[in-house]
Amino acid sequence: MGPQVAGLLQLTALIAALALAYRPLGDYMARVYSSEKNYRPEKWIYKAIGANPAAEMRWPAYLRGVLAFSAVSVLFLYLMQRVQGSLPGSLGFSSIDPDQAFNTAASFVANTNWQSYYGEQAMGHVVQTGGLAVQNFLSAAVGMAVAVALVRGFARSRTGELGNFWADLVRGTVRILIPISVIGAIVLVACGAIQNFSGIHQVGQFMGGTQEWNGGGVASQEVIKELGTNGGGYFNANSAHPFENPNPLSNLFEIFLILLIPFALTRTFGRMVGSLKQGYAILGAMAVIWIGFTALMMWTEFAHRGPAFEIAGGAMEGKETRFGIAGSSIFAVATTLTSTGAVNSFHSSYTGFGGGITMLGMQLGEIAPGGVGSGLYGMLIMAIIAVFIAGLMVGRTPEYLGKKIGTRQIKLAACYILVTPALVLGFTAVAMALPTPADSMTNSGAHGFSEILYAYTSGANNNGSAFAGLNADTQWFNTTIGIAMLLGRFLPMVFVLALAGSLAEQKPVPETAGTLRTDKPLYAGLLVGTILIITGLTYFPALALGPLAEGLAS
Numbered sequence: 001m002g003p004q005v006a007g008l009l010q011l012t013a014l015i016a017a018l019a020l021a022y023r024p025l026g027d028y029m030a031r032v033y034s035s036e037k038n039y040r041p042e043k044w045i046y047k048a049i050g051a052n053p054a055a056e057m058r059w060p061a062y063l064r065g066v067l068a069f070s071a072v073s074v075l076f077l078y079l080m081q082r083v084q085g086s087l088p089g090s091l092g093f094s095s096i097d098p099d100q101a102f103n104t105a106a107s108f109v110a111n112t113n114w115q116s117y118y119g120e121q122a123m124g125h126v127v128q129t130g131g132l133a134v135q136n137f138l139s140a141a142v143g144m145a146v147a148v149a150l151v152r153g154f155a156r157s158r159t160g161e162l163g164n165f166w167a168d169l170v171r172g173t174v175r176i177l178i179p180i181s182v183i184g185a186i187v188l189v190a191c192g193a194i195q196n197f198s199g200i201h202q203v204g205q206f207m208g209g210t211q212e213w214n215g216g217g218v219a220s221q222e223v224i225k226e227l228g229t230n231g232g233g234y235f236n237a238n239s240a241h242p243f244e245n246p247n248p249l250s251n252l253f254e255i256f257l258i259l260l261i262p263f264a265l266t267r268t269f270g271r272m273v274g275s276l277k278q279g280y281a282i283l284g285a286m287a288v289i290w291i292g293f294t295a296l297m298m299w300t301e302f303a304h305r306g307p308a309f310e311i312a313g314g315a316m317e318g319k320e321t322r323f324g325i326a327g328s329s330i331f332a333v334a335t336t337l338t339s340t341g342a343v344n345s346f347h348s349s350y351t352g353f354g355g356g357i358t359m360l361g362m363q364l365g366e367i368a369p370g371g372v373g374s375g376l377y378g379m380l381i382m383a384i385i386a387v388f389i390a391g392l393m394v395g396r397t398p399e400y401l402g403k404k405i406g407t408r409q410i411k412l413a414a415c416y417i418l419v420t421p422a423l424v425l426g427f428t429a430v431a432m433a434l435p436t437p438a439d440s441m442t443n444s445g446a447h448g449f450s451e452i453l454y455a456y457t458s459g460a461n462n463n464g465s466a467f468a469g470l471n472a473d474t475q476w477f478n479t480t481i482g483i484a485m486l487l488g489r490f491l492p493m494v495f496v497l498a499l500a501g502s503l504a505e506q507k508p509v510p511e512t513a514g515t516l517r518t519d520k521p522l523y524a525g526l527l528v529g530t531i532l533i534i535t536g537l538t539y540f541p542a543l544a545l546g547p548l549a550e551g552l553a554s
Contacts, residue, residue, distance in 0.1 A: 007298055007326025010252055014330065017256050018263055025260065026267020026279075032175045033148045033168060034272065042170050053167035058160040059501030062149055065165035066142060066493060070109050073135060074486075077105040080131045081123075090124035091200055091214055103478040108132050110489035111139035111371060113225070113232030113341055113464040114481060116473040120214055120235045125197050132232060133221045137181075140228030141172035143373030146493050147265065148272075150377045153500030154401045155273045160505050162497070176261075177228060184223035184257055191253065192246030193219040218243050226257035229371040231341030231464040239331070239344040240320050251327050251344060258334045258342070262286075262369035265376045273401055277519035282379055284524040289368035289531070290337055293361055297329040300354045318349025318468070329354075336361035339371030341464025348451070348468040355467070356547030359454055362461045363539045364531055365420065371462065377496050379527075383518070384413045384499075386530040390516050390523075399515055402508040409502055416495040421538045423460035423484045428453050428542065430480075437476050442469035446553070450546035455481060460488035 038046070038053055046053050057065065080087075081096035081104060096104065100117060107114040113136075117123070123132070145168035152162050189195050198215035218234045222244050225231060235241040245251055263283065270279020301315045302325055319328040328345040335342050336358040347358045361368075367378040384400055388410050391398030398405040431437040431452050441448040447469070454467040459481040466472065472481065517523060 003324055003326060004298075004302060006324070007302075007329070010248075010326055011294065011330060014252060014255060014259075018259055021260060022264055022267055022283075025264040027271060029176060029261075029264065029268040030271035032171050033163075033268070035171075038167075039174070042174055045170050045174075046166065049166065051164075051166035053164050053170070055164055056161035057164055059149075059162055059497040062162050062165045063494060063497045065169075066146065066497075067490060069138075069165075069169070070142065070490065073109045073138060074105045077108060077131050077135060078102060080127055081105065084124060084127050087124065087126045089126045089197070093122060093124050096122065099475045099478040100473065103482040104132075106482040106486050107464065108135040108230070108232060109139055110462050110485040111143055111228070111230060111339055111374070112459060112462040112485045112489070113230045114459055114466070114472075114485060115232055115236075115464070116478055116481075118236040119233055120216075125216055128221065128234060129217045133217065133224060136221065136224040136228050136230040136232070137173050137177050138169070140177060140224070140230065140372045141169050143229075143371055144172045144176070144261075144265075145169050145373070146496055147373035147376040148268075150380060150496050150500040150503075151269050151272045153503035154380075154403060156504045157402075157506060157508050160501050162500050162504060177224065180227055180260075181220070181223045184227060184253075185219045187253060188219040188222055188250060191250035192242075193222055193250065194243045195219040213243075222254070223257065225342060226254045226340065227261065227372075229258060229262065229338045229340040229375075231335065231339075231343075233342065239342045240346075242322075245344055247322060248324075248327055251323050251331065254342070254344075255331055255334045258338055258340050259290075259369060261372045262338055262375040265373070266369075269376060269380075275401075275519060278401065281519050281521075281524045281527075282376075282383065284521065285527045285531075286367070286369045286375075286379065288524070288528055289364070290333070293337060293357060293368070294330055294333045297333050297354055297357050298326060300351050300357065301325045301329050303351070315349075315351050315354065318346035320344060332358050333361060335465060336463060337364070337366060337368045337370070339366045339374055339462045339464075341458060343465050343468075346468040347454070347465060348447075352446075352547050352550035352553070355450060355454075355550070356543060358465070359450070359457055359547060360535070360539070360543065362457045362463045363421075363424070363543075364535050365417070366461055366463060367531070374462065378416075378492075381413050381416050381496070381499075382531050382534075383527055384409065385417065385534070386523070386527045387516060387518065388413075389530060390526060394514075396514060399509050400518060402511070403503045403506050404509055409499060412495045412499040412502070416492050416499075417534065419491045419495075420460050420488055423488050424453075424456045425539075425542060427456045427460070427480055427484055431456070431476075434476075437474075440471040440474055440477065442471070446546050446549040450550065453542055453546050456484055459484040462489050 081101040085095040149162040196215040200214040239245040266283040270276040387398040451470040
């Protein structure tokens, strides 16, 4: 069996597994967020934090809950890192420097999980498990809560109430993320991932020195890293490390975890708005982009250009032989079309066009299927833009799911799609103009520019993956990428929740013969075209200076 055929079989098995889980998981999440029943552990949590889960919130109150909870989370994780040297289970590691502690706290709370440190050489068991892994759950639950609030904005009418943030946060964590993570961790341990709290061990001589490894709660952190589209690895090699991702089976399972909730949320959306066909239309747009990017990446990396590629069977530099080109390509597309950022290969070592595909996946807004929660609300924003464009073509006031898309709604949607490009391109331009940041580049020319463009694209889009050539552990990059991560996460949420509130206040508009059918393949095609055109107009000049120039020159 050739590697191309093996890759096709892996992709087919992955699609089949996602299809089997789509309906039951999507329906279950709809029931979770629609239920009025509170389980006993949830009641304990509400009592501890002083929250009333039955109290409905308008969008400003919902937003205050999101921001207040996230601010406290950043502060808690920052302080935990700063006092690590005094904590038990620190494995002898010292406290984290202020700039790196800020960057890491912002990163994990923003669901970015960008890492400018070596995990196994910097973080002890308490910080890894009690700090970083906990935020993997909570940041994912926050994203899901905001997405559900927007869905309620479409589903409700003549009210500005979007539900209760604290109830959505707790239910997403307790009823969805934790149960799946428990099962997933058992699967990963069965595949060979480690799960312990051992200390540092010397395992032999390596390059004239002693090689050391430390254990940890790796499987339990790995599963929520992928399931919650977080991405931060226990080890610096991330999902290329055999302790995190031992073999091709675990690799395919981790890709499945990355895509599971984002795809299933389209079913949840359809169920909650009362039209499963609307969910299928969003699913179709996501699937077309994901499959197209995966096929393009595999073709690019399998292309034989020169004797070295001929011998290796493709572009094997920077890839693990146990995964091969197919397993690495599918993983790379999944992790950059979502906000995961986990890597099982070095994206910097991909072909010029291959590296550009990973970058473009993030620049689309990570909406195919996107991050947990953030992918759905990002795609719904693009759906509103597509409806607006269609309305301009026929001279009709646009409508989506029975709600008129007026001036206020389109302004909020426009602000949403402009925030991230402004952060990415602005910070990249400043970094390239100043002398010091450029010193962190390993490469010069187009590839060096791609390293910095990729870093800010990853940070502002809350992805977290790196191009593996940029020394980002400097005060400049720790601070600016930390700011980009926080603004890129929470500014869009302001516009999403404001939009949700404005939609919930409207009364339904009856469907007429002139209403655009947004549950048909034609509209899904329009949506895909809108996404590609907007992204192309925004990022093409920057991509032309980086990966496109490198790919054409190779």
